[in-house]
Amino acid sequence: MHPFQYLAPTTVKEVVSTLSRYGDRARCLAGGTDVLVQLRGGRFEIDALVDVKGVPELMELRLGADGLHLGAAVPCYRVYESPRVAKAYPGIVDSASIIGGIQIQSRASIGGNLCNASPSADSICSLIVHDAVARIAGPRGNREVEVAGFCVGPGKNVLRKGEFLVSIFVPKPAARFGAAYKRFIPRNEMDIAVAGAGASVTLNAKGKIVAARIALAAVGPTPIVASRAAASLLDREPTPEAFARAGDIAALETHPIDDMRGTADYRVELSRVLTRRTLAVAAERAKGAK
Amino acid sequence: MTTQPKKARVSTTVNGQPVDVLVAPYQSLLEMLREVLGLTGTKEGCNDGNCGACTVSLDGRIVDSCLVLGAEADGKRVDTIEGMARPEGLHPLQQAFLEEAALQCGICTPGFLVAARALLEREPHPSEERIRLWLAGNLCRCTGYDKIVGAVRKAAALDGAGNGRAAG
Structure with missing residues (x-):
């Protein structure tokens, strides 16, 4: 590993001036659980690691x-x-x-x-x-x-x-808002998502969905916002059928790759299922929210 | 930059003892413990935060010491496996690991013990499910985990296990 300095500024201003001075030769250190692994693995080389936990x-x-x-x-x-x-x-x-x-x-x-x-x-x-x-x-x-x-x-x-x-x-969430996140991993804990889905729904006083958001993990180069799937839920009751349909649409909004954790096809299928299940939890939480 | 960065001075407390050391700014807490302080009870397993063999307690929270810089320990309290037994005897968790044969090669054991102690300090009587969840960040390739979980349950059943007092 290339030797680097450890800097621990205590103000936002100091962090900015330090980062400006070093440019891409510095990185921020928060918990270190990614950056230290990446430095050791040689993904990039820096001259200064800027611990921001003192700010x-x-x-x-x-x-x-x-x-x-x-x-x-x-x-x-x-x-x-x-x-x-x-x-x-x-x-x-x-x-x-x-x-x-x-x-x-x-x-x-x-x-x-x-x-x-x-x-x-x-x-x-x-x-x-x-x-x-x-x-x-x-x-x-x-x-x-x-x-x-x-x-x-x-x-x-x-x-x-x-x-x-x-x-x-x-x-602050609106009244009758609920959100949830689920991922699929082959173990019970301590693994990286093969695919993941976050969802939120907001219900009106009559129990119909007035707002919904769906975002999908590990099925594209960035987290994917599945806006068509979310739009399909508007003005609907939070039923298993509506959630299944949203899952079907969400699966079409993904563009995953094959890698060591799973194939693209498998990830599409996971997105379908995880979207449906995550929406169901989000809706239950929305019903329980004031 | 071709020059070696200046060493960082670290004033910390290790197992209750004040310690002042110089570390290279890129050295991990694990390296500081093992190579600078000679405390080799904490083991290096994967060195990337997956296996938990290097688990120590930092200001009362368990961390993978391979993913902490030594310099970050400045002003903090570090507790390692070396501080677990008392002159009058082993910690109840250590005793239970021996009695339940919860180790074979032993490389993962210090990490399991430090992690399990942190659990019992917070929750003196955890369920089996809770123990397994808490220890998910510690890998063991020998025991298949059942004996480790059994040993933690046994220690939890002993009064005072969570206070770090020795049994008997």
Whole structure:
């Protein structure tokens, strides 16, 4: 491994100036569960690793009146061990509690999972179906990008030179909103998704679906937003038939590849099934939500 | 950059003892423990966060020490397998692993013990399902896990296991 410096700035401004100075010769360190493995594997070479966990904004986990403010370096366990957050965002807990095992969850952050931009990331689909927003700081100030548009290719995101992810904002869910995420892996734990599906539905007072979002993992170069499948649910009752139809449409919106974890055909089929099942859980949660 | 980066000074507490060391900024906590401090009880398995053999406790949370930089331990508390037994005897988990034959080659054992201790400190009487879920980040290629889970259940049944006190 190429030797690098360890830098631990304590303000957003310092992080930006450090990243601007080093350019692509620096990376941010949050939980390290991806970046240290990639450095050791020689995927890229850097001169500085910038530990962002000393910056208060990146470690903030706050449930405000407007929604959830999730610092980019907050480790997964803090999400599911916070009773208030877990109750308000069970769909995000679905993801936070399946990324790696307990050791990984002590370190790995949802912000890091997003920046790593893996097509199989377990948290990005959950964020998308919650209409989450990435809050970015950079040399030209702050900007916001919808999580749905944050990833631009395998391992590639919208961050420009000197920019980094400060936090993720998850708006407060509407009344009768429910969300869920499921993935398929051949083991029970500790594996990378062959395919995954996140879904959210919002019901009106009569129990009809008035809004729906579906996002699919590991079936394309980035997480896929299955907007036609979601649109098929509008003004419908949350029935198994409606969800099966949405699953059929979602399967058509994928463009997976064959790899060591599964064939493209298998992933299409998984998308169909996971979409249906995830929608069913999301709808149950929506019925239970105030 | 051709020059070797400056070493980082790390002031930490390892198994209750204050420790001041210099580490290369790219050295992992695992390397710091094994190569700088000579604490070789923590094992290197995969060195990429899959196997859990290098599990240690960092400020009370279990982590894979291969995926932490030594420099990150500055100001933190590290607890390793070396701090588990007491002068008066083994930790109840260690005793149970011996009695239940929960190890064969032994490479994964320190990681399992440190992880299991963290579970019992939080949840003194976990279900079998909970034990298996908690230990999913620790791989063992010898035992087939049943004996490990059995040993954790046995230790959990002993009063005080979660407090780190020795049995008997």
